[in-house]
Amino acid sequence: MSVAQGLELREIWHRYGSHSPPVLRGVSMRVEPGESIALMGPSGSGKTTLLTVLGLLVEPTGGEVRLDGRVLPKKGAELARLRAAEFGWVFQSVNVLPRRSALDNAALGLLARGTASADAKRAAEGALEAVGIGSLARQPVHTLSGGELQRVCIARVLAARPRFILADEPTGQLDGANTEGVIAALVNNRPLGTSVVIATHDPLVAGHCDRVLRLVDGEIVPGGASR
Numbered sequence: 001m002s003v004a005q006g007l008e009l010r011e012i013w014h015r016y017g018s019h020s021p022p023v024l025r026g027v028s029m030r031v032e033p034g035e036s037i038a039l040m041g042p043s044g045s046g047k048t049t050l051l052t053v054l055g056l057l058v059e060p061t062g063g064e065v066r067l068d069g070r071v072l073p074k075k076g077a078e079l080a081r082l083r084a085a086e087f088g089w090v091f092q093s094v095n096v097l098p099r100r101s102a103l104d105n106a107a108l109g110l111l112a113r114g115t116a117s118a119d120a121k122r123a124a125e126g127a128l129e130a131v132g133i134g135s136l137a138r139q140p141v142h143t144l145s146g147g148e149l150q151r152v153c154i155a156r157v158l159a160a161r162p163r164f165i166l167a168d169e170p171t172g173q174l175d176g177a178n179t180e181g182v183i184a185a186l187v188n189n190r191p192l193g194t195s196v197v198i199a200t201h202d203p204l205v206a207g208h209c210d211r212v213l214r215l216v217d218g219e220i221v222p223g224g225a226s227r
């Protein structure tokens with residue numbers, strides 16, 4: 001029997017304190033290789049919490065996380081290694097070195113992993129091209145627009161070729177034109193096989209994803225659309 005590839009949550013429950021109400025209530029979902037998922041739902045419904053469980057950053061109170069059919073350990077070195085090797089994060093608040101070039105910033109993730117400088121720069125250059133800002137590689141990032149800056153951050157993640165990209169409201173502060181550019185970078189220009197899960201309130205973003213998961217009060221509810 002072939003093993004189910006991808007990342008799977010089974011009956012995930014999470015509460016932030018033993019006396020707090022559960023924030024995730026029995027969430028089961030699977031992220032298939034290469035697919036894009038928009039995670040939608042009201043503020044406070046648990047989207048960011050669910051992303052942190054998917055990204056192995058938070059140990060859920062209950063339930064199983066499986067990678068390629070294997071139940072992952074709850075903590076330890078193996079989990080930390082997987083987290084660093086297989087996952088890339090894109091946040092709304094951009095985290096860059098403002099006076100350094102787009103290229104330097106895009107190479108940061110690989111350099112932090114110990115990749116040789118020339119190799120990191122080559123991969124970063126390719127990723128900047130892929131997200132449509134190759135011509136801005138030498139420009140200090142404090143001179144870039146919000147959408148260009150966000151694309152530098154996406155290039156940084158793409159350059160590392162993770163299996164899973166988790167993005168938390170990556171277009172929250174952008175106008176429509178910049179949103180289109182960022183989504184094209186995140187959804188359309190991924191390396192083959194990379195999956196992306198995007199928490200978003202923006203229907204424009206959701207419209208570019210393969211499917212939509214809707215979270216209400218910590219539960220996945222029917223009504224998500226597929227393309």
Ligand SMILES: Nc1ncnc2c1ncn2[C@@H]1O[C@H](COP(=O)(O)OP(=O)(O)OP(=O)(O)O)[C@@H](O)[C@H]1O
Binds near residue numbers: 016041044045046050
């Ligand atoms: N570190 C924390 N400690 C305690 N409670 C938390 C923590 N993080 C989130 N919560 C609570 O968990 C619930 C879900 O929060 P979460 O951030 O996952 O929602 P969200 O769907 O991402 O909301 P938004 O759309 O506003 O970003 C909220 O009630 C929030 O107050």
Ligand SMILES: [Mg+2]
Binds near residue numbers: 049199
């Ligand atoms: Mg959130």
